[in-house]
Amino acid sequence: MTSASRTDGIDRLIDAVRSRLGPKAVIADAADIEPWLHDWRGRFHGRSRAILAPASADEVAAIVALAAEHRVPLVPQGGNTSMVGGATPPPDGSALILSLRRLNRMRSIETGIAVAEAGMILADLHERAAATGQRFPLTLGARGSCTIGGLAATNAGGTQVLKFGTMRSLVLGLEAVLPDGSIHDGLSALKKDNRGYSLDQLLLGSEGTLGIVTAAALRLVPSAQSRAVAWAGLADPQKALELLRLMQARTDRIEGFEIVPADALALVVKHIPGARSPLQGEHGWHVLIEATAEQPGQGPAALLQSLLAEALQLGLIEDAALAANEAHAEAMWRLRDSISEAERAEGPTLAHDISVPVADMPRFMTVTAAEVESAFPGTRASGFGHLGDGNVHFHVRGEAVRELGTEISRMVHDLVTLAGGSISAEHGIGQMKLDEFERLAPPARLHALRAIKKALDPLGLMNPGKLLRPDA
Numbered sequence: 001m002t003s004a005s006r007t008d009g010i011d012r013l014i015d016a017v018r019s020r021l022g023p024k025a026v027i028a029d030a031a032d033i034e035p036w037l038h039d040w041r042g043r044f045h046g047r048s049r050a051i052l053a054p055a056s057a058d059e060v061a062a063i064v065a066l067a068a069e070h071r072v073p074l075v076p077q078g079g080n081t082s083m084v085g086g087a088t089p090p091p092d093g094s095a096l097i098l099s100l101r102r103l104n105r106m107r108s109i110e111t112g113i114a115v116a117e118a119g120m121i122l123a124d125l126h127e128r129a130a131a132t133g134q135r136f137p138l139t140l141g142a143r144g145s146c147t148i149g150g151l152a153a154t155n156a157g158g159t160q161v162l163k164f165g166t167m168r169s170l171v172l173g174l175e176a177v178l179p180d181g182s183i184h185d186g187l188s189a190l191k192k193d194n195r196g197y198s199l200d201q202l203l204l205g206s207e208g209t210l211g212i213v214t215a216a217a218l219r220l221v222p223s224a225q226s227r228a229v230a231w232a233g234l235a236d237p238q239k240a241l242e243l244l245r246l247m248q249a250r251t252d253r254i255e256g257f258e259i260v261p262a263d264a265l266a267l268v269v270k271h272i273p274g275a276r277s278p279l280q281g282e283h284g285w286h287v288l289i290e291a292t293a294e295q296p297g298q299g300p301a302a303l304l305q306s307l308l309a310e311a312l313q314l315g316l317i318e319d320a321a322l323a324a325n326e327a328h329a330e331a332m333w334r335l336r337d338s339i340s341e342a343e344r345a346e347g348p349t350l351a352h353d354i355s356v357p358v359a360d361m362p363r364f365m366t367v368t369a370a371e372v373e374s375a376f377p378g379t380r381a382s383g384f385g386h387l388g389d390g391n392v393h394f395h396v397r398g399e400a401v402r403e404l405g406t407e408i409s410r411m412v413h414d415l416v417t418l419a420g421g422s423i424s425a426e427h428g429i430g431q432m433k434l435d436e437f438e439r440l441a442p443p444a445r446l447h448a449l450r451a452i453k454k455a456l457d458p459l460g461l462m463n464p465g466k467l468l469r470p471d472a
Protein backbone atom coordinates (compact mmCIF):
# COMPACT_ATOMS: atom_id res chain seq x y z
CA MET A 1 0.00 0.00 0.00
CA THR A 2 1.40 3.40 -0.98
CA SER A 3 1.68 6.25 1.48
CA ALA A 4 -1.01 8.21 -0.38
CA SER A 5 -3.49 5.33 -0.46
CA ARG A 6 -2.81 4.61 3.20
CA THR A 7 -3.54 8.24 4.08
CA ASP A 8 -6.72 8.15 2.01
CA GLY A 9 -7.84 5.02 3.83
CA ILE A 10 -7.24 6.64 7.21
CA ASP A 11 -9.14 9.77 6.18
CA ARG A 12 -12.07 7.70 4.91
CA LEU A 13 -12.15 5.67 8.13
CA ILE A 14 -12.12 8.79 10.31
CA ASP A 15 -14.95 10.32 8.27
CA ALA A 16 -16.95 7.09 8.37
CA VAL A 17 -16.61 6.72 12.13
CA ARG A 18 -17.53 10.34 12.73
CA SER A 19 -20.56 10.04 10.44
CA ARG A 20 -21.82 6.80 11.97
CA LEU A 21 -20.99 7.27 15.66
CA GLY A 22 -20.93 11.04 16.13
CA PRO A 23 -18.21 13.58 16.97
CA LYS A 24 -17.38 12.12 20.40
CA ALA A 25 -16.13 8.96 18.73
CA VAL A 26 -13.22 10.75 17.04
CA ILE A 27 -10.50 12.74 18.79
CA ALA A 28 -8.53 14.61 16.13
CA ASP A 29 -6.93 17.51 18.02
CA ALA A 30 -3.15 16.99 18.07
CA ALA A 31 -2.83 18.26 21.66
CA ASP A 32 -5.38 15.72 22.87
CA ILE A 33 -3.73 12.89 20.97
CA GLU A 34 -0.14 13.64 21.94
CA PRO A 35 -0.11 12.20 25.50
CA TRP A 36 -1.23 8.82 24.15
CA LEU A 37 1.50 8.48 21.53
CA HIS A 38 4.20 7.40 23.96
CA ASP A 39 4.62 4.51 26.36
CA TRP A 40 4.80 5.47 30.04
CA ARG A 41 8.53 4.73 30.24
CA GLY A 42 9.22 7.08 27.33
CA ARG A 43 11.01 4.43 25.26
CA PHE A 44 8.57 4.16 22.37
CA HIS A 45 7.02 6.98 20.39
CA GLY A 46 4.42 6.73 17.67
CA ARG A 47 2.08 8.77 15.50
CA SER A 48 -1.67 8.61 14.98
CA ARG A 49 -3.93 10.92 13.02
CA ALA A 50 -6.78 10.36 15.46
CA ILE A 51 -8.01 8.44 18.46
CA LEU A 52 -11.20 6.50 17.86
CA ALA A 53 -13.26 6.44 21.06
CA PRO A 54 -16.29 4.12 20.97
CA ALA A 55 -18.74 4.02 23.87
CA SER A 56 -20.04 0.45 23.55
CA ALA A 57 -19.12 -2.99 22.26
CA ASP A 58 -21.40 -2.42 19.26
CA GLU A 59 -19.50 0.76 18.44
CA VAL A 60 -16.18 -1.09 18.74
CA ALA A 61 -17.54 -3.70 16.34
CA ALA A 62 -18.61 -1.00 13.89
CA ILE A 63 -15.17 0.61 13.99
CA VAL A 64 -13.35 -2.71 13.52
CA ALA A 65 -15.54 -3.59 10.54
CA LEU A 66 -14.90 -0.18 9.00
CA ALA A 67 -11.16 -0.51 9.64
CA ALA A 68 -11.17 -3.84 7.79
CA GLU A 69 -13.07 -2.24 4.91
CA HIS A 70 -10.55 0.60 4.63
CA ARG A 71 -7.50 -1.56 5.52
CA VAL A 72 -6.47 0.61 8.47
CA PRO A 73 -4.61 -1.00 11.42
CA LEU A 74 -5.88 -0.34 14.95
CA VAL A 75 -3.91 -0.11 18.19
CA PRO A 76 -6.18 -0.81 21.18
CA GLN A 77 -5.39 1.26 24.23
CA GLY A 78 -6.71 1.42 27.79
CA GLY A 79 -4.67 3.08 30.50
CA ASN A 80 -1.50 3.06 28.35
CA THR A 81 0.51 1.49 31.18
CA SER A 82 2.27 -1.18 29.10
CA MET A 83 5.82 -1.91 30.24
CA VAL A 84 6.85 -3.15 26.78
CA GLY A 85 5.38 -0.60 24.38
CA GLY A 86 2.35 -2.79 23.75
CA ALA A 87 -0.13 0.08 23.37
CA THR A 88 2.00 2.56 21.43
CA PRO A 89 1.12 3.16 17.75
CA PRO A 90 3.79 2.68 15.07
CA PRO A 91 6.00 5.69 14.28
CA ASP A 92 4.96 5.84 10.60
CA GLY A 93 1.41 6.94 11.45
CA SER A 94 -0.09 3.97 9.62
CA ALA A 95 -2.47 3.03 12.46
CA LEU A 96 -5.13 4.72 14.53
CA ILE A 97 -5.46 4.38 18.28
CA LEU A 98 -8.66 2.69 19.41
CA SER A 99 -9.32 3.91 22.95
CA LEU A 100 -11.48 1.79 25.23
CA ARG A 101 -11.63 4.43 27.97
CA ARG A 102 -15.29 5.33 27.33
CA LEU A 103 -16.28 1.71 27.96
CA ASN A 104 -15.98 2.09 31.72
CA ARG A 105 -19.25 0.81 33.17
CA MET A 106 -19.82 -1.90 35.73
CA ARG A 107 -22.51 -3.89 33.94
CA SER A 108 -23.37 -6.07 36.91
CA ILE A 109 -22.03 -7.23 40.24
CA GLU A 110 -23.28 -10.07 42.40
CA THR A 111 -21.85 -12.63 44.78
CA GLY A 112 -18.68 -14.03 43.31
CA ILE A 113 -18.78 -12.28 39.94
CA ALA A 114 -18.58 -8.83 38.40
CA VAL A 115 -18.98 -7.92 34.74
CA ALA A 116 -16.87 -4.86 34.00
CA GLU A 117 -16.24 -3.11 30.72
CA ALA A 118 -12.75 -2.92 29.28
CA GLY A 119 -12.14 0.73 30.13
CA MET A 120 -12.92 0.41 33.84
CA ILE A 121 -9.89 1.36 35.93
CA LEU A 122 -8.69 -1.35 38.30
CA ALA A 123 -8.91 0.91 41.37
CA ASP A 124 -12.53 1.70 40.51
CA LEU A 125 -13.30 -2.02 40.30
CA HIS A 126 -11.70 -2.50 43.72
CA GLU A 127 -13.90 0.27 45.13
CA ARG A 128 -17.11 -1.08 43.59
CA ALA A 129 -16.38 -4.60 44.80
CA ALA A 130 -15.55 -3.37 48.33
CA ALA A 131 -18.96 -1.69 48.54
CA THR A 132 -20.53 -5.16 48.24
CA GLY A 133 -18.25 -6.80 50.79
CA GLN A 134 -16.10 -8.40 48.11
CA ARG A 135 -12.80 -7.83 46.36
CA PHE A 136 -11.12 -8.51 43.05
CA PRO A 137 -7.88 -10.18 44.18
CA LEU A 138 -5.42 -8.66 41.74
CA THR A 139 -3.50 -5.50 42.37
CA LEU A 140 -0.40 -3.80 41.03
CA GLY A 141 1.35 -0.46 41.11
CA ALA A 142 -0.59 1.01 38.16
CA ARG A 143 -4.02 0.21 39.67
CA GLY A 144 -5.00 3.89 39.51
CA SER A 145 -4.70 4.00 35.72
CA CYS A 146 -4.58 0.47 34.24
CA THR A 147 -7.83 -0.88 32.83
CA ILE A 148 -9.61 -4.24 32.88
CA GLY A 149 -9.26 -4.75 29.14
CA GLY A 150 -5.53 -4.17 29.25
CA LEU A 151 -5.14 -6.48 32.23
CA ALA A 152 -6.95 -9.22 30.33
CA ALA A 153 -5.11 -8.63 27.07
CA THR A 154 -1.75 -8.93 28.83
CA ASN A 155 -2.70 -11.66 31.34
CA ALA A 156 -1.51 -9.37 34.13
CA GLY A 157 -0.16 -10.71 37.40
CA GLY A 158 0.69 -8.53 40.39
CA THR A 159 1.36 -9.23 44.04
CA GLN A 160 -1.47 -11.71 44.78
CA VAL A 161 -0.67 -14.31 42.14
CA LEU A 162 0.73 -16.54 44.88
CA LYS A 163 -2.79 -17.32 46.10
CA PHE A 164 -5.17 -16.28 43.34
CA GLY A 165 -3.21 -16.60 40.09
CA THR A 166 -2.97 -14.29 37.08
CA MET A 167 -5.85 -12.86 35.05
CA ARG A 168 -6.25 -16.26 33.37
CA SER A 169 -7.42 -17.58 36.73
CA LEU A 170 -9.62 -14.60 37.53
CA VAL A 171 -11.42 -14.06 34.22
CA LEU A 172 -14.55 -16.20 34.00
CA GLY A 173 -15.48 -15.06 30.50
CA LEU A 174 -14.83 -12.36 27.92
CA GLU A 175 -16.70 -10.22 25.46
CA ALA A 176 -14.49 -9.22 22.55
CA VAL A 177 -14.67 -7.89 19.02
CA LEU A 178 -12.87 -10.14 16.55
CA PRO A 179 -10.95 -8.79 13.53
CA ASP A 180 -13.91 -9.21 11.16
CA GLY A 181 -16.10 -7.03 13.38
CA SER A 182 -18.10 -9.88 14.90
CA ILE A 183 -18.66 -9.99 18.66
CA HIS A 184 -17.64 -12.97 20.77
CA ASP A 185 -19.86 -13.12 23.85
CA GLY A 186 -18.44 -15.34 26.58
CA LEU A 187 -19.76 -13.41 29.56
CA SER A 188 -22.12 -16.14 30.75
CA ALA A 189 -19.14 -17.61 32.61
CA LEU A 190 -20.16 -21.24 32.21
CA LYS A 191 -18.29 -23.62 34.48
CA LYS A 192 -18.54 -26.32 31.82
CA ASP A 193 -18.34 -25.57 28.12
CA ASN A 194 -16.85 -28.16 25.78
CA ARG A 195 -17.51 -26.50 22.42
CA GLY A 196 -13.93 -26.77 21.19
CA TYR A 197 -11.19 -24.15 21.50
CA SER A 198 -11.57 -21.60 24.28
CA LEU A 199 -11.69 -18.19 22.62
CA ASP A 200 -11.54 -16.55 26.04
CA GLN A 201 -8.22 -18.20 26.90
CA LEU A 202 -6.89 -17.47 23.43
CA LEU A 203 -7.65 -13.77 23.81
CA LEU A 204 -6.19 -13.59 27.31
CA GLY A 205 -2.55 -12.59 26.92
CA SER A 206 -2.88 -11.98 23.18
CA GLU A 207 -1.93 -8.28 23.59
CA GLY A 208 -4.75 -7.11 21.34
CA THR A 209 -3.37 -8.96 18.30
CA LEU A 210 -6.36 -11.29 17.89
CA GLY A 211 -9.25 -9.03 18.86
CA ILE A 212 -10.32 -6.28 21.21
CA VAL A 213 -11.62 -7.10 24.68
CA THR A 214 -14.70 -5.00 25.47
CA ALA A 215 -15.84 -6.55 28.78
CA ALA A 216 -14.88 -9.28 31.23
CA ALA A 217 -16.70 -11.44 33.74
CA LEU A 218 -14.42 -11.46 36.76
CA ARG A 219 -14.11 -13.64 39.82
CA LEU A 220 -14.71 -11.88 43.15
CA VAL A 221 -13.83 -13.23 46.60
CA PRO A 222 -15.04 -12.11 50.04
CA SER A 223 -13.40 -8.99 51.40
CA ALA A 224 -10.55 -9.58 53.77
CA GLN A 225 -11.76 -8.82 57.29
CA SER A 226 -8.22 -8.24 58.45
CA ARG A 227 -4.66 -8.56 57.31
CA ALA A 228 -1.21 -8.71 58.82
CA VAL A 229 2.03 -7.64 57.20
CA ALA A 230 5.53 -8.56 58.29
CA TRP A 231 9.08 -7.86 57.17
CA ALA A 232 11.85 -10.39 57.74
CA GLY A 233 15.60 -10.32 57.19
CA LEU A 234 17.42 -13.45 56.09
CA ALA A 235 20.68 -14.68 54.60
CA ASP A 236 19.84 -15.65 51.03
CA PRO A 237 17.04 -16.49 48.57
CA GLN A 238 17.20 -20.19 49.40
CA LYS A 239 16.25 -19.40 52.98
CA ALA A 240 13.43 -17.24 51.64
CA LEU A 241 12.06 -20.12 49.59
CA GLU A 242 12.29 -22.46 52.57
CA LEU A 243 10.42 -19.89 54.65
CA LEU A 244 7.69 -19.68 52.01
CA ARG A 245 7.38 -23.47 51.87
CA LEU A 246 7.10 -23.61 55.65
CA MET A 247 4.32 -21.02 55.67
CA GLN A 248 2.43 -22.67 52.84
CA ALA A 249 2.60 -25.99 54.68
CA ARG A 250 1.05 -24.40 57.78
CA THR A 251 -1.67 -22.21 56.23
CA ASP A 252 -3.43 -21.18 53.03
CA ARG A 253 -3.77 -17.55 54.16
CA ILE A 254 -0.48 -16.19 52.78
CA GLU A 255 -1.37 -13.85 49.92
CA GLY A 256 1.82 -11.91 49.39
CA PHE A 257 5.45 -12.98 49.58
CA GLU A 258 7.92 -10.55 48.02
CA ILE A 259 11.70 -10.87 48.09
CA VAL A 260 13.90 -7.76 48.27
CA PRO A 261 17.72 -7.74 48.16
CA ALA A 262 19.65 -5.50 50.55
CA ASP A 263 20.98 -3.26 47.76
CA ALA A 264 17.45 -2.52 46.49
CA LEU A 265 16.24 -1.65 49.99
CA ALA A 266 19.26 0.62 50.45
CA LEU A 267 18.35 2.55 47.29
CA VAL A 268 14.78 3.03 48.51
CA VAL A 269 16.01 4.36 51.86
CA LYS A 270 18.44 6.65 50.01
CA HIS A 271 16.07 8.12 47.43
CA ILE A 272 12.50 7.87 48.75
CA PRO A 273 11.59 10.52 51.35
CA GLY A 274 10.55 9.04 54.68
CA ALA A 275 11.63 5.50 53.82
CA ARG A 276 13.51 3.51 56.43
CA SER A 277 14.32 -0.12 56.99
CA PRO A 278 11.84 -1.98 59.22
CA LEU A 279 14.72 -3.88 60.88
CA GLN A 280 17.86 -3.05 62.82
CA GLY A 281 21.16 -4.43 61.60
CA GLU A 282 22.26 -5.65 58.18
CA HIS A 283 20.65 -8.49 56.29
CA GLY A 284 21.58 -9.76 52.84
CA TRP A 285 17.97 -10.28 51.80
CA HIS A 286 14.49 -9.36 52.97
CA VAL A 287 10.98 -10.67 52.48
CA LEU A 288 7.65 -8.88 52.76
CA ILE A 289 4.80 -11.17 53.81
CA GLU A 290 1.06 -10.56 53.93
CA ALA A 291 -1.56 -12.84 55.47
CA THR A 292 -5.30 -12.20 55.43
CA ALA A 293 -8.45 -13.47 57.10
CA GLU A 294 -11.87 -13.55 55.45
CA GLN A 295 -13.73 -14.27 58.69
CA PRO A 296 -13.65 -12.26 61.94
CA GLY A 297 -11.52 -13.71 64.69
CA GLN A 298 -9.08 -15.62 62.49
CA GLY A 299 -6.19 -13.47 63.69
CA PRO A 300 -3.69 -13.18 60.81
CA ALA A 301 -1.31 -11.20 63.04
CA ALA A 302 -1.12 -14.01 65.58
CA LEU A 303 -0.68 -16.49 62.75
CA LEU A 304 2.22 -14.56 61.22
CA GLN A 305 3.83 -14.04 64.62
CA SER A 306 3.71 -17.78 65.31
CA LEU A 307 5.09 -18.67 61.88
CA LEU A 308 7.92 -16.18 62.17
CA ALA A 309 8.81 -17.44 65.63
CA GLU A 310 9.05 -20.97 64.22
CA ALA A 311 11.15 -19.75 61.31
CA LEU A 312 13.51 -17.93 63.66
CA GLN A 313 13.93 -21.07 65.74
CA LEU A 314 14.68 -23.09 62.59
CA GLY A 315 17.28 -20.59 61.47
CA LEU A 316 15.40 -19.54 58.35
CA ILE A 317 15.29 -15.85 59.29
CA GLU A 318 17.59 -13.54 61.23
CA ASP A 319 15.06 -10.98 62.42
CA ALA A 320 11.48 -9.90 61.73
CA ALA A 321 9.03 -7.10 62.42
CA LEU A 322 5.24 -7.30 62.41
CA ALA A 323 3.36 -4.21 61.26
CA ALA A 324 1.71 -2.58 64.27
CA ASN A 325 -1.16 -1.01 62.29
CA GLU A 326 -2.39 -0.26 58.77
CA ALA A 327 -0.11 2.75 58.36
CA HIS A 328 2.87 0.61 59.30
CA ALA A 329 1.75 -2.10 56.87
CA GLU A 330 1.37 0.41 54.05
CA ALA A 331 4.85 1.78 54.81
CA MET A 332 6.29 -1.72 54.38
CA TRP A 333 4.53 -2.16 51.07
CA ARG A 334 5.75 1.26 49.90
CA LEU A 335 9.31 0.04 50.39
CA ARG A 336 8.66 -2.82 47.97
CA ASP A 337 6.65 -0.73 45.50
CA SER A 338 9.25 2.08 45.40
CA ILE A 339 12.20 -0.02 44.21
CA SER A 340 11.89 0.90 40.53
CA GLU A 341 11.47 4.58 41.37
CA ALA A 342 14.54 4.50 43.58
CA GLU A 343 16.57 2.74 40.89
CA ARG A 344 15.64 5.40 38.35
CA ALA A 345 16.78 8.08 40.79
CA GLU A 346 20.11 6.30 41.23
CA GLY A 347 20.90 6.08 37.53
CA PRO A 348 20.50 3.93 34.41
CA THR A 349 18.64 0.67 35.02
CA LEU A 350 17.91 -2.20 32.66
CA ALA A 351 14.80 -4.13 33.72
CA HIS A 352 13.99 -7.75 32.90
CA ASP A 353 10.61 -9.31 33.73
CA ILE A 354 11.50 -13.01 33.82
CA SER A 355 10.36 -16.29 35.32
CA VAL A 356 12.07 -19.59 35.99
CA PRO A 357 10.86 -22.69 37.87
CA VAL A 358 10.28 -21.73 41.50
CA ALA A 359 12.69 -24.34 42.87
CA ASP A 360 15.50 -22.90 40.73
CA MET A 361 14.83 -19.24 41.48
CA PRO A 362 17.22 -18.87 44.47
CA ARG A 363 20.12 -20.23 42.44
CA PHE A 364 19.19 -18.15 39.42
CA MET A 365 19.00 -14.90 41.39
CA THR A 366 22.44 -15.25 42.95
CA VAL A 367 24.40 -17.04 40.22
CA THR A 368 23.04 -14.99 37.33
CA ALA A 369 23.69 -11.72 39.16
CA ALA A 370 27.32 -12.74 39.73
CA GLU A 371 27.76 -13.83 36.09
CA VAL A 372 26.33 -10.58 34.72
CA GLU A 373 28.46 -8.44 37.02
CA SER A 374 31.54 -10.41 36.01
CA ALA A 375 30.80 -10.11 32.30
CA PHE A 376 30.00 -6.39 32.51
CA PRO A 377 32.32 -4.74 35.07
CA GLY A 378 30.83 -1.78 36.88
CA THR A 379 27.27 -3.09 36.79
CA ARG A 380 25.19 -4.21 39.75
CA ALA A 381 22.59 -6.91 39.18
CA SER A 382 19.84 -8.08 41.52
CA GLY A 383 16.33 -9.46 41.46
CA PHE A 384 13.23 -8.63 43.47
CA GLY A 385 9.57 -9.52 43.40
CA HIS A 386 7.25 -12.49 43.42
CA LEU A 387 9.44 -15.37 44.56
CA GLY A 388 6.51 -17.70 45.19
CA ASP A 389 5.38 -17.78 41.56
CA GLY A 390 8.86 -17.86 40.06
CA ASN A 391 8.67 -14.30 38.72
CA VAL A 392 11.25 -11.73 39.68
CA HIS A 393 12.22 -8.42 38.15
CA PHE A 394 15.89 -8.89 37.37
CA HIS A 395 17.47 -5.44 37.07
CA VAL A 396 20.97 -4.42 36.04
CA ARG A 397 22.20 -0.98 37.09
CA GLY A 398 25.17 1.14 36.10
CA GLU A 399 26.41 3.42 33.32
CA ALA A 400 27.33 0.40 31.21
CA VAL A 401 23.67 -0.29 30.47
CA ARG A 402 23.51 2.83 28.29
CA GLU A 403 25.89 1.37 25.72
CA LEU A 404 25.69 -2.34 26.41
CA GLY A 405 22.02 -2.80 27.21
CA THR A 406 21.33 -5.09 24.25
CA GLU A 407 24.28 -7.36 25.08
CA ILE A 408 23.34 -7.48 28.76
CA SER A 409 19.73 -8.38 28.02
CA ARG A 410 20.79 -11.09 25.58
CA MET A 411 22.93 -12.66 28.28
CA VAL A 412 20.15 -12.50 30.87
CA HIS A 413 17.61 -13.95 28.45
CA ASP A 414 20.00 -16.71 27.39
CA LEU A 415 20.44 -17.71 31.02
CA VAL A 416 16.67 -17.58 31.60
CA THR A 417 16.07 -19.82 28.59
CA LEU A 418 18.82 -22.21 29.71
CA ALA A 419 17.00 -22.51 33.05
CA GLY A 420 13.74 -23.42 31.29
CA GLY A 421 12.17 -20.05 32.00
CA SER A 422 10.40 -17.24 30.17
CA ILE A 423 11.73 -13.85 29.05
CA SER A 424 8.31 -12.38 29.84
CA ALA A 425 6.61 -13.38 33.07
CA GLU A 426 3.83 -10.80 33.32
CA HIS A 427 4.53 -7.75 31.13
CA GLY A 428 4.12 -9.35 27.71
CA ILE A 429 6.25 -9.11 24.57
CA GLY A 430 4.86 -5.87 23.10
CA GLN A 431 7.37 -4.35 20.72
CA MET A 432 10.24 -4.18 23.18
CA LYS A 433 10.94 -7.93 23.21
CA LEU A 434 10.11 -8.81 19.60
CA ASP A 435 13.69 -9.62 18.60
CA GLU A 436 14.43 -11.67 21.71
CA PHE A 437 11.14 -13.56 21.49
CA GLU A 438 11.82 -14.45 17.88
CA ARG A 439 15.39 -15.47 18.73
CA LEU A 440 14.62 -17.63 21.75
CA ALA A 441 11.05 -18.94 21.50
CA PRO A 442 10.68 -22.63 20.63
CA PRO A 443 9.90 -23.01 16.91
CA ALA A 444 6.67 -24.88 17.66
CA ARG A 445 5.39 -21.97 19.74
CA LEU A 446 6.22 -19.37 17.09
CA HIS A 447 4.67 -21.48 14.32
CA ALA A 448 1.45 -21.91 16.29
CA LEU A 449 1.19 -18.23 17.21
CA ARG A 450 1.76 -17.13 13.63
CA ALA A 451 -0.81 -19.59 12.32
CA ILE A 452 -3.42 -18.42 14.83
CA LYS A 453 -2.70 -14.77 14.04
CA LYS A 454 -3.01 -15.35 10.29
CA ALA A 455 -6.22 -17.33 10.67
CA LEU A 456 -8.03 -14.83 12.89
CA ASP A 457 -6.50 -11.60 11.56
CA PRO A 458 -5.63 -12.26 7.90
CA LEU A 459 -5.35 -8.54 7.12
CA GLY A 460 -2.93 -7.98 10.02
CA LEU A 461 -4.85 -4.98 11.36
CA MET A 462 -4.95 -5.87 15.06
CA ASN A 463 -2.17 -4.09 16.99
CA PRO A 464 0.50 -4.59 14.33
CA GLY A 465 4.11 -4.92 15.43
CA LYS A 466 3.28 -6.33 18.86
CA LEU A 467 3.98 -9.90 19.98
CA LEU A 468 4.65 -10.98 16.37
CA ARG A 469 6.13 -9.06 13.48
CA PRO A 470 3.61 -7.73 10.91
CA ASP A 471 5.12 -9.90 8.16
CA ALA A 472 4.91 -13.04 10.32
